[in-house]
Each structure stands twice: as C-alpha cells, then as structure tokens.
Amino acid sequence: GQQVMQIPQYQHVQEGEDFTTYCNSSTTLSNIQWYKQRPGGHPVFLIQLVKSGEVKKQKRLTFQFGEAKKNSSLHITATQTTDVGTYFCAGIIQGAQKLVFGQGTRLTINP
C-alpha cells in the first residue's frame, strides 16, 4: 500500500497567494526529497532534507522535515504563474533503498 501520503491532491490559488502541501509517512524516513513536474514533463529535483527538524529555503519556497522524520511540508510564498505544476514528496524508508513517491499535489494558479 501507499507508504507516503500527500495532501491536498489539488490546490487552486490566485496569483500572489501562498500555497502549502503536506507529506506524511507511516514509517520513519531516512530522508525526504521534493520534486516538481510541469505538465507534460518529468519530475525535476528541488531539494533533499536529511536531518530531523531541518528547514531549508529556496527563494520563495520553504521546506521542512518533521522532528520525528515522518512528515514534511513545502510552502510557497506569493505564488507566481511559473509555480504551476505538480509537487511530489519522495522518501526513503529507513532500512530500505528505494525512493517512494507521494501522489503529488497539483497546483494551478489564476493570474
């Protein structure tokens, strides 16, 4: 079954509004990675978080890894039309090697 859950499945915002997607795992993760997939494209790596409680920023994007290493979030401040796409979290279950993807959150933006 699905080991990495992501919510919401869809999010529509007005340009300039903030956006957040959440990722949860039933088991502890060694690390969490975030990818973005534009319509018609393939997933492109954004960032990797490894440490408990880690927070990383990339311009308007803020990524967090939970203290228990079972959840993560991606927050985009003041969305722009270039942010459109599907955002996936992906985690490596502790003790395993494969990267398991969440279902993704599809972000659409009204300009």
Added chain:
Amino acid sequence: DTGVSQDPRHKITKRGQNVTFRCDPISEHNRLYWYRQTLGQGPEFLTYFQNEAQLEKSRLLSDRFSAERPKGSFSTLEIQRTEQGDSAMYLCASSAQESPLHFGNGTRLTVT
C-alpha cells in the same frame, strides 16, 4: 551533462504483444531506477539497479515484467504479453550513490 535518455518516446502496441524500452543513464551514475506513472498519480517504483545488480523489484511487478542492466550502463525494461492496464508513462532515473534522481523524459506506452 547529456541527461537521462529514453527510447522510444511513444509506443503503441496491441494487447498480447511484447515491448522493450531502453534507458541510457547519466554516464557517471551507478544507480538506475524504473518507475511507472499514470495520470494524476505519483511515480510508482518498479525496480532499481546498482551497477549491474538488480537490488530490488516491486512486488506489484508481475512476472511479465523484466529489467536488465547487463554492463552496468544502459538498461532495458521488457513487458511480455501486454495488457491494457500496462498503459502508462515508464520513467527511468539515475543517480550517483546517495544523490537525488535525474529523470528521463519517459516512454509513453499505449496498449490497444
């Protein structure tokens, strides 16, 4: 960096036929992954190689699916006796030891 390349980009086949896809990873990457993605879903793990060794294979993968990476470079994914449920985008990705995945553009399979 020439990136990960996959061939063909599209494949239309009739139910019951066999198909084979090829993936050429980034040359210095020792890990190679195959994923399958259907519309509105995240990539679903199929199998993973480190060099030429196939280290893990999804339990979801039936015996009709087989993958090889004979010399630790390119890889092939074969689906025998295709079914309509096999229609999907097949994504290949490669990585160096613990680094993030670099995906190819995928092979879109349509089984009629």
